[in-house]
Amino acid sequence: MLLCSKHSLNVRYFYNINEISNDIWKELDCESNRYFHRKYLEALQLNNSSIKFAYIVLLNENNSPVALATIQIVDFYLDSVQNDMQSVVEWVKCMGRKLGLIPPENVFKILTCGNTFVSGEHGVFIKDNQDKNTIIRSIAKAVVDFENLSAKNSADVFMFKDFENISEFTTSLHDEGYNSFNVDPNMVLHLEPNWSSLDDYLTALKTKFRVKARKAFKLSELLKTEDVTAGRLSELFPEMTSLYKTVSTKASFNLGDFNLKTYKTLKENLGDNYILKVYWLEDKLVGFLSGVFNQESLDAHFVGIDYVNNRQYAIYQRILYDYISLGIAKKVKTINFGRTASEIKSSVGAVPQDLTIYLRHKKTIPNRILSLFLNRIQPSEFTQRHPFKLKD
Known part of the structure; x- marks a missing residue:
């Protein structure tokens, strides 16, 4: 566990879900949501060793926990993108190689604040009666600080995953340098x-x-x-x-x-x-x-x-x-x-x-290029069916 107090809220980092004390879980009172239950998070971390897991707990001036964020660092390969997005990826590869921004193996380390394996807003828990935008800004800063703590935490790209459209956090995350885009809906x-x-x-x-x-x-x-x-x-x-x-x-x-x-x-x-x-x-x-x-x-x-x-x-x-x-x-x-x-x-x-994803590269120039890439991403088109009878 590491402690950082550079933000308006105190930040604690944990590398294992079982390092978080029972007192913190009790005060957060978040486990009625399965995705913020320690037993669910433990199952993910225990069995997916190719992913680096970590957790952020924010505490107020009274040292009482007010928010929990889950972090997962994954290796993302551009060559794994298929179908409708392949043309966009080829454009990104071409531009990235010309500018020396794309590694030869086409792999990016993505630091995700969210759940890699589930669609939905399951990466940040905020207690009631909190200033949500202040907390999101603090988490966005804490994510960057976490990446800087150790070479083991190294990432190329930061992602806040799957916020409901139109997210109340858009302005806060845009101010922190994030670009927003939509993929296929839930x-x-x-x-x-x-x-x-x-x-x-x-x-x-x-x-x-x-x-x-x-x-x-x-x-x-x-x-x-x-x-x-x-x-x-x-x-x-x-x-x-x-x-x-x-x-x-x-x-x-x-x-x-x-x-x-x-x-x-x-x-x-x-x-x-x-x-x-x-x-x-x-x-x-x-x-x-x-x-x-x-x-x-x-x-x-x-x-x-x-x-x-x-x-x-x-x-x-x-x-x-x-x-x-x-x-x-x-x-x-x-x-x-x-x-x-x-x-x-x-x-x-x-x-x-519709769900919104927020993404930023840790370097300024690549982040600008990333915004051009994201502007080209569009959700797949499909015909919406209406199978139910009209209600009386």
Whole structure:
């Protein structure tokens, strides 16, 4: 643990989640949000050794904690960017090499204030009745100071990830040199409070979309599902990892690979609040879903799909409907499906939630070039479907 008091608020840095005292956790009172629960954060840090984790705690003049920020330093390879963004990346490589700003291996170390593995505003917790802009400015300065503390903390780029659009923090972060941009939106399904089963959801659909759902259930009849326990994961891990890789490699923008061994710790630490379900076609594993129940939401985590069998057996559609069934059973208000496959998610009722990312290079001239790059990034276009009947 390191202490710094160069800002209006005192700053403490921790390199391990278990270094943060019980008194701090108690005063922050943040653990009702799973993403700021020490057991969730412990699972990420314990199983993803390729990422450097750290934590910032801000304290007021009375030395009482008022905010927590999570830091993750990841290696990001430009060559990993695919699909619609490839032309933009090629332009960045060309400009960067001419100016000597792009390393030969095309790798950037990104210091992220946020959650690398989940879409949403899960990187900064601020207690109620605080001046949020003052805290965000303090965290932005603390992030830079953290990078300067040690060569081990070295990063090329700083990122504040996934703030809801239009963020109240935009001015504060722009003043600190950050550039803002939007990538593909988080797709969110709002559940009606009177839905008590999946049949209620299906009844709310227009005929065309209800027929589509029934067809998916018919095609997926041969699939057998299994709720996975922590003890069962070691047997399924190789096949699940292979399925995960088939999905993750299709993503146009992926900050880092998730080690599926994290699932075992998440199940042990969070119990029924973390869900894992696998799909069998006879004796072949052809899919899985994962997710976390957080307050009044079900957040879809990673999925795995056997694309060879996906169309014939409607594996991905079945996964989406199973998320909905799980959410209704738990009486959550929303299901956060994440960023990818926006159109098919909209066909089950999800609507886009725009999220803003803030990025800055640690050097002034590269930061100006970075702003030109970010101006070229646009969210992927898709046709928004409207599957629900109009309400009376």
